[in-house]
Amino acid sequence: MNITVEKQPNCTATLRVEVPSDAVKSERDRIVAAYASQARIQGFRPGKAPRKVIEKRFGQEISGELEERLARKAFDEALEKEQLKVLNFGQPSSFSETSDGSVTFESLLTLAPDFSLPDYKGVTVAAPSAEITDEEVDQNLESLRERFAxxxxxxxxxxxxxxxxxxxxxxxxxxxxxxxxxxxxxxxxxxxxxxxxxxxxxxxxxxxxxxxxxxxxxxxxxxxxxxxxxxxxxxxxxxxxxxxxxxxxxxxxxLPEVDDAFVEKIGGGKTVAELRELLGKQLEAEKKRKIDDSKVNQIVEYFNGLVDFELPEELLRHETQSQADSLVKRGVQSGMSEDDISAQQEEIFATAGMQARTNLKTNFILQEIARVENISVTDQELVGHIAQIAQSRQENPKKFIKQLQREGRIPGIRNSMLVGKAIDFVLEHATVEETSAAPEETSE
Incomplete structure (x- = not known):
């Protein structure tokens, strides 16, 4: 095959392919032979129908499969020879056959961004202690009193x-x-x-x-x-x-008195001491979650401040719409009306666009770190993770996996797990400086 790749802005490239006539003929012969061996045509024994009959009867199907096979081989060869990081090969087009029997076609590729990784080991992050004080337990207990007032x-x-x-x-x-x-x-x-x-x-x-x-x-x-x-x-x-x-x-x-009767009423144990212990554990778990989120946000801010590169337009549009949908959903949940949302539409999409760009940049950076560090997600890990999701939703795991396969969501889940592993790797190698400031609350 004669393959040329012309790179273009916004992470796109045009792949042009010319397949020699002998390679086209060889591939077509294999397809026709396969149809001949399986076709049942009236008047002929199975596998004995003449080639002309087969080509006339299944001409459209044979041509479609030929184009598909030639495109697939071209994509594989382009990946190997050009060392491309292709996100989407696009739909091959402009198929044409020359007088000598060779075939030409082209396809618009979507490429992963090309960039150099910043130093990702030893990144400094600030984090407070996860220890819970008596004052914090008292404040939480006071909030409980107000809830049951x-x-x-x-x-x-x-x-x-x-x-x-x-x-x-x-x-x-x-x-x-x-x-x-x-x-x-x-x-x-x-x-x-x-x-x-x-x-x-x-x-x-x-x-x-x-x-x-x-x-x-x-x-x-x-x-x-x-x-x-x-x-x-x-x-x-x-x-x-x-x-x-x-x-x-x-x-x-x-406000109710904090006594054993109050503790029993809210289901926090049997005694005030048991309630305080339970609140302390819950507060510590929540504080650790906020600290971890804060560390991740600092890593994301660090990477995005050091590295900039073009992003695929289609991915950016899709992620921007996804972020806008999330913002609208949260707005509705917080009591915003349709008029409120309509009036803030420009602001919503501006915010969504910025968040989408940050998300995609971070995703690509972490994927590259995973590649460099040989981090991967095994099939066993993937299945186990999906089974946990199914269990949390009280769904049959096998049926849930099949549904995800039909919807094409398996690769996205695997990628999310890979990115999670990469951020864990960066955090494991980060330098943590303790601070007295409380971790900031992050929006979901």
Missing amino acids: DYSDIEGRGAEMGDLAVIDYTTTLDGTPLEEAVGKPVGHLSGREGFWLKIDEQSFLPGFAAQLVGLNPGDEKSATVTIPDDFPVADLRGKDVVVELTLKELKQVE
Whole structure:
């Protein structure tokens, strides 16, 4: 075969192939012979039908298989001779047969990015101790008390800091309803009925809670708040918004005593000591998870800051859409409306695009580390991992594997495992510096 590869931008290349007539004839003869041996044609014994009959009867199928075989051989030869890292060979096209019987065709290849690995052993990462203090257990215990608290109506006094208020409210900017003034959805800031909030400076907007102090159920008030500079809707930052509110109910929190009866009620053991021990173990496991996530994020940031290279456009488009879908899903789960999402569409896709680029770059870097370090995922490891997934979903492992095969998801799972092994390798060889800072929470 005469093979040429013309590399192009964005990790693509055009593969051009010319197959000599004798190689074409030899491959066609093998295909026709296979059809002749298996075909059942009326008037002929099995395997005895003349070649012309076979070619006339199965001409389209023979041509299709010939093209497929020639393309497959060309791809294999190109991989060997050109030392290409091909992600996708594309669909061969422009098949044509010359007068001497040779065949030419071409295909658009998607290549893995070409780059040099940075130093990946001894990367410095910062991480706090995973030890859990008594104060952290106390804070968690207090959160449990709040989750199982009772609420009673307050009578005979006005609202105070720490109370719970139930309010109806609407908002305006320069006398115009907020969404109308801004020209886009602003979520819960536009107004709500029966809205619960704790009267403290951490609730709602800065300066709002203090204006509720002294109000009684049934009271109405016009409160003015200044939108902070980090508010999601940029058009409102620094603006004074008027909140017209009615205090519907005023409630106080009645926290349960932490005793053995409380422990039994929440299923945390039999005694307060057992509950504290359980909380300590849960907090330690969660803290270790956050520390590990933080280390991974630092490694990703390190690699992406040192290495830059082109990415395959098709992969980038697909990953960007996937990230955008995830952002929309999380937005819906957090209470965003369709209007909210529509108004932030450009921001969503911009964020998704940046995350997609980071994800793909990191993936390629870790795959290359795995290649250099001879890291691999065995079939046994792959099957075991898939079986665990099936078990967690309470599905039959064999049926689950077949479903994944039909959907073409097995290679992706293997790649995820390979990337996981590569990041573990980098972390094992990292230099860890202890810090007093708490690990940052990561979004899923």
